[in-house]
Amino acid sequence: MNSPACWKTPPADLQLGAGEVHVWLGALDVTPERLQELRSVLHADELARADRLLQGPHRVHTAAARGQLRMLLGRYLGVAPQSVQFQFNSFGKPSLAREFAASGLRFNLSHSHGLALFAFARGRELGVDIEMVRPDFATTEIAGRFFSVAESVRLSSLAPEQRPCAFFECWSRKEAYIKARGDGLSRRLDSFAVAFGPGAAPSILATNDDPEAFIRWAVHDLQPADGYCGALVVEGPVAVACWKLE
Numbered sequence: 001m002n003s004p005a006c007w008k009t010p011p012a013d014l015q016l017g018a019g020e021v022h023v024w025l026g027a028l029d030v031t032p033e034r035l036q037e038l039r040s041v042l043h044a045d046e047l048a049r050a051d052r053l054l055q056g057p058h059r060v061h062t063a064a065a066r067g068q069l070r071m072l073l074g075r076y077l078g079v080a081p082q083s084v085q086f087q088f089n090s091f092g093k094p095s096l097a098r099e100f101a102a103s104g105l106r107f108n109l110s111h112s113h114g115l116a117l118f119a120f121a122r123g124r125e126l127g128v129d130i131e132m133v134r135p136d137f138a139t140t141e142i143a144g145r146f147f148s149v150a151e152s153v154r155l156s157s158l159a160p161e162q163r164p165c166a167f168f169e170c171w172s173r174k175e176a177y178i179k180a181r182g183d184g185l186s187r188r189l190d191s192f193a194v195a196f197g198p199g200a201a202p203s204i205l206a207t208n209d210d211p212e213a214f215i216r217w218a219v220h221d222l223q224p225a226d227g228y229c230g231a232l233v234v235e236g237p238v239a240v241a242c243w244k245l246e
Contacts (some may be wrong), residue, residue, distance in 0.1 A: 035060060112130045166197040
């Protein structure tokens with residue numbers, strides 16, 4: 001488990017090896033000057049998508065997250081951030097366009113209530129998710145609608161004060177797994193189960209379509225900040241480094 005203190009300043013000569021995953025924590029409540037800098041590297045469609053959002057904070061956070069993603073991708077690829085091109089699979093999962101295929105770089109992004117997680121690896125799929133803990137949402141009723149039966153039973157077995165964090169541990173691990181698989185809304189949250197809660201090592205427990213999922217996919221718990229839960233799901237055993245985006 002990564003505590004907030006484990007988010008370190010990266011070295012100047014940052015290198016991403018084949019057996020590593022780099023996860024970055026970024027703040028999205030940026031100064032107007034920084035926001036303008038981040039918006040300047042976005043393409044017109046990304047700006048339009050952010051500007052369609054009605055609420056100011058959501059517009060700022062979306063633009064800041066996309067700009068930070070481009071900045072990081074540019075750093076790993078050794079190119080200008082605005083030159084990075086994307087393609088999307090049939091479920092909408094983004095990846096680098098063909099001209100960057102030789103890098104083997106894979107990435108994923110998630111943001112929630114002013115914080116973002118960015119994950120990068122070479123030659124292996126991955127997904128990341130961050131959630132702010134909201135006790136009003138973390139109910140056994142909602143778990144019954146979206147979680148597997150085993151997960152709902154596990155949540156109900158916990159003391160009431162443990163349930164909000166456990167709920168979002170489960171939720172973030174499930175979302176990260178879906179994002180790693182890349183099949184989006186076609187996969188129901190109750191079609192697989194993850195381990196969560198006090199004393200449970202993060203892992204995939206069971207899936208409806210892949211009996212080897214618990215071997216193929218590694219689940220890593222992340223603690224972005226107090227009041228948040230985060231998870232990384234990645235193919236195979238890897239070393240995870242957690243960096244703080246300044």
